Amino acid sequence: MNSFVRALRTPELRAKILFTLGLLAIYRLGVFVPTPGFDYTNVMICSDQASSGQGASAMGMINMFSGGALLQLSVFSLGVMPYITASIIVQLLRVVIPRFEALHKEGASGTAKLTQYTRYLTIGLGVLQATTIITLVRSGNFFVGCNLPLVPDQSIPTLLLMVLAMTVGTVLIMFMGEMITERGIGNGMSLMIFTSIAASFPGALTQVFQLQGWMVFALVLLVALVVMVGVVFVEQSQRRIPVQYAKRMVGRRMYGGTSTYIPIKVNQAGVIPVIFASSILSLPQMLAGFGDPEAPWVAWINQNLVMGSSFSLIYALSYSALIIFFAFFYTSITFNAEEIADNMKKYGGFVPNVRAGKPTERYLRYVINRIQTPGALYLAVISLMPLLALTFLGASQDFPLGGVSLLIIIGVGLDTVKQIDAKLQQHHYEGILR
Numbered sequence: 001m002n003s004f005v006r007a008l009r010t011p012e013l014r015a016k017i018l019f020t021l022g023l024l025a026i027y028r029l030g031v032f033v034p035t036p037g038f039d040y041t042n043v044m045i046c047s048d049q050a051s052s053g054q055g056a057s058a059m060g061m062i063n064m065f066s067g068g069a070l071l072q073l074s075v076f077s078l079g080v081m082p083y084i085t086a087s088i089i090v091q092l093l094r095v096v097i098p099r100f101e102a103l104h105k106e107g108a109s110g111t112a113k114l115t116q117y118t119r120y121l122t123i124g125l126g127v128l129q130a131t132t133i134i135t136l137v138r139s140g141n142f143f144v145g146c147n148l149p150l151v152p153d154q155s156i157p158t159l160l161l162m163v164l165a166m167t168v169g170t171v172l173i174m175f176m177g178e179m180i181t182e183r184g185i186g187n188g189m190s191l192m193i194f195t196s197i198a199a200s201f202p203g204a205l206t207q208v209f210q211l212q213g214w215m216v217f218a219l220v221l222l223v224a225l226v227v228m229v230g231v232v233f234v235e236q237s238q239r240r241i242p243v244q245y246a247k248r249m250v251g252r253r254m255y256g257g258t259s260t261y262i263p264i265k266v267n268q269a270g271v272i273p274v275i276f277a278s279s280i281l282s283l284p285q286m287l288a289g290f291g292d293p294e295a296p297w298v299a300w301i302n303q304n305l306v307m308g309s310s311f312s313l314i315y316a317l318s319y320s321a322l323i324i325f326f327a328f329f330y331t332s333i334t335f336n337a338e339e340i341a342d343n344m345k346k347y348g349g350f351v352p353n354v355r356a357g358k359p360t361e362r363y364l365r366y367v368i369n370r371i372q373t374p375g376a377l378y379l380a381v382i383s384l385m386p387l388l389a390l391t392f393l394g395a396s397q398d399f400p401l402g403g404v405s406l407l408i409i410i411g412v413g414l415d416t417v418k419q420i421d422a423k424l425q426q427h428h429y430e431g432i433l434r
Helices: 002-009 011-030 040-054 057-065 081-096 098-105 108-139 156-183 188-212 214-236 272-289 296-304 313-334 337-346 358-383 385-392 403-426
Strands: 238-245 248-250 253-255 259-265
Touching: 002 011, 002 403, 011 156, 011 188, 011 403, 057 188, 081 098, 081 108, 081 156, 081 272, 081 313, 098 108, 108 156, 156 188, 188 214, 188 403, 214 358, 214 403, 238 358, 259 358, 272 296, 272 313, 272 358, 272 403, 313 358, 313 385, 337 358, 358 385, 358 403
Parallel strands: none
Antiparallel strands: 238 259, 248 253
16 A cells, blocks of 8 residues: 555656546546437336346447446447457458558557557447447347337437447547556556446445345355456466577677567467457347247247356357357467567577477467467356356346456456556656565
8 A cells, every 4th residue: 555655646657547547537427428319217227127137138248348338328338349349350450461460560650550540440330339229229129128219209310410429439438548548557448448347346246145145245255356366366377488599799799698588378368259259149149139039040049149047058168169269369360479480580589499480480389379278268267157147146147256357357457556566666666566
């Protein structure tokens, strides 16, 4: 606590922290501002039914990332998901489009250009997702089982105003996230997701306490504490591949002769595989929403590929298989063994007992695949915790003590504390981390 007090006493750090908290407060305020055109009273009635697990389970993750704004159909309904999706798409396009890869290698100017493309794509995805949500609301498929009129005026100007309001909300979130990253402390988008998930903790824990009693509530807190310690241990775990650089003369100066390492995390892919898997599994449910509820294929999807009130083995196996697949897929894209081996060879670096060039590339691929195997299994186990809580505790589908929410809470918390610690070290104060 003394370290945090010192951080607040440092003028530069205090300004950054207060600026960050101010924008996060504005973000949380926007969650409760209704989108013009909706009947807010009816929306809240349907939202309460959906929050109790009676519908909208396909959008549980988006609702969690938006801090509950999606089910309230507020101006921040889309949350950070359009920006996250756009960032992932631009990152994946580097493998497909050589121009994007060339921009990535150009340094700051190329990164600025890619950021500009990400912003444009975010606006496009915002318009598309806002249109989809409004269409689902008008058709009655957004809140399943709620037949109240949610859009009294369905004229074209009103619908366009609703799409515009949601899209502008997404742009404002993107702007505030970038401002936090630039002028505040920590990563702006990550902190917004952190705030949204943390806001759902009291409601989820209260629901467990009301439905199961204080003994189960205490057991949930104990299990959550153990799981958090385990997640911190795994998230901080890494394999360090030693790298040595040979000495070389450049003019009159001697360069090289140093030793360093390549850090490879156990969970190299982060939460991206969980997001991808959840998005893929939400597609069949969205497709079933447009079909006849009495059709056999719709009933099979609702029974086996939807997180419902009962445990589904097919859903659990499909979810785990997709997470493991995307963990290896995303790691193979972000960890370019060929590029790392070429850079090491170019600057005279080598792994001890491994030849430079292709042998180093094969060695790096071998190590990353071995490390990623337990990492992918760990992601699958953690991601199934909300399903078990939903089945055995009657919790909501966005139960925060597990899955992607727990990974984000811990990951963002650790990263933010490290940044504050680095700022304190610059001011010759004792850091938070010892």
